[in-house]
Amino acid sequence: MPEMTAQEDSRLPAYMRLRDRLAARIAAGEWQAEQALPSENALTRDSGLSVGTVRKAIQQLVDEGLLERRQGAGTFLRKPAFDSSLFRFFALRDGGDSPSIPASRLLSRARVTAPDPVAAILGTSDVLRIERLRLFADEPLLSEEIWLPYAPFAGFESDPEAAIGPLLYPYFLDRFGQFIARAVDEVSFGTAKGTTATRLGLPEGAPIARIERTAFALDGTVLEWRETSGPAERFRYRSQIG
């Protein structure tokens, strides 16, 4: 344990301990996405707690976005579908009615020694570096540089590209059992230079929007750091307050 992970149980209330146990089982991949977990009654029976307490634990996980409840039907594991959410930053309206599908192209994958700032974030200098280009309507829209700690993703660098697919997070879960629970995006503004400009088909110095994302596992470990760039004119972001 390199970092301070949540200390086991100590003296937390029962509903929180149950929440933690459930979160751990979810992270372990015990249930498939879009499939039902045990019912309130079942959990009540084999946890020895009361229904109210069980409901409170489940509700927490719902609030955190991991689960989803449907009255009369059951409690379901939500599929983690926000990898595509980077696209949500950019205006994807483009010519007419055909809803083109965003595509991904991996440009490079390699196990390398991380530069200091990246190593500090990921907690190790043994990392994977991935370059990726994301296309929309056959035009390059986003240029990405992705850094992963090597250990949890060992073998990624030699997986066939065909197996990976356009979204990384579902792949992380399937292939490595790594679940991205949370991410922080930081948006800023700059100008395109060098390879970034070339890849996006922009002139040197063109205005770009930059998104730096840090992604976390359920236990708070950093699983990814990525830097995404796209043309500033197409950038558009919505945010709710209050």
Add this chain to the structure above:
Amino acid sequence: MPEMTAQEDSRLPAYMRLRDRLAARIAAGEWQAEQALPSENALTRDSGLSVGTVRKAIQQLVDEGLLERRQGAGTFLRKPAFDSSLFRFFALRDGGDSPSIPASRLLSRARVTAPDPVAAILGTSDVLRIERLRLFADEPLLSEEIWLPYAPFAGFESDPEAAIGPLLYPYFLDRFGQFIARAVDEVSFGTAKGTTATRLGLPEGAPIARIERTAFALDGTVLEWRETSGPAERFRYRSQIG
């Protein structure tokens, strides 16, 4: 009632109806910010409901960010302090240690006929138009154009500027009883032109970040639309997902 406001009670569950009644009393200004509401017991007594139901109603308002509970002390009205949150979009670090205070300067206020897009958002063309400049460390940082429906804010155009203060939302509440419960911000990038460039002290065509905000009352009525511009290099935004 021009728009579909929440229909009274019909057949909602009790805890939701209690939530609505409490929200209405809060909006009516019955309690001061940072001050205690009636206790669970008191509410239980004069609502005729049970503690659990009362707690559920209160918890809703806590989740919505209106209230705040402190064990052993009471339930408090949170002061609506997110007017300044536009500043949160911009990097305010600036020379040394003195934490300069953001200031506001009203440039113009007038009752006018709204252009069509604004009228569509506000639901009326009888509006107030306000131009404002926000300063940080004595330098202009944000240029704002604010549109309000006239009726709820009648008289604003002739209030003395000294009475208004640097933050609008607390003033809206005090002076007009209008409570901003929720807002949606939309961020994009563009270039400065005309008066905007002049006011911010930027050259024509300089890159700027633009934030369009729509603000809502508790019942969903639109109470404000504003467009804020600031220099793009100083823009920085953090966002949580998941």
Add this chain to the structure above:
DNA sequence: GTTATCTAGTTCTATATAGAAGTAGTTGAC
């Protein structure tokens, strides 16, 4: 075959109750 009804499961609402945990002011001892 198609449609309606039943049924066994699920979550959701609501009540009642008990005590733990925490706060803030008052009282009492020194």
Add this chain to the structure above:
DNA sequence: GTCAACTACTTCTATATAGAACTAGATAAC
């Protein structure tokens, strides 16, 4: 005066119970 103890209050946790609302699949009627 100072500090400790007490007290009356608050929210928080947890249990037990009952029925309503809803779902999805099985069964029955035609």
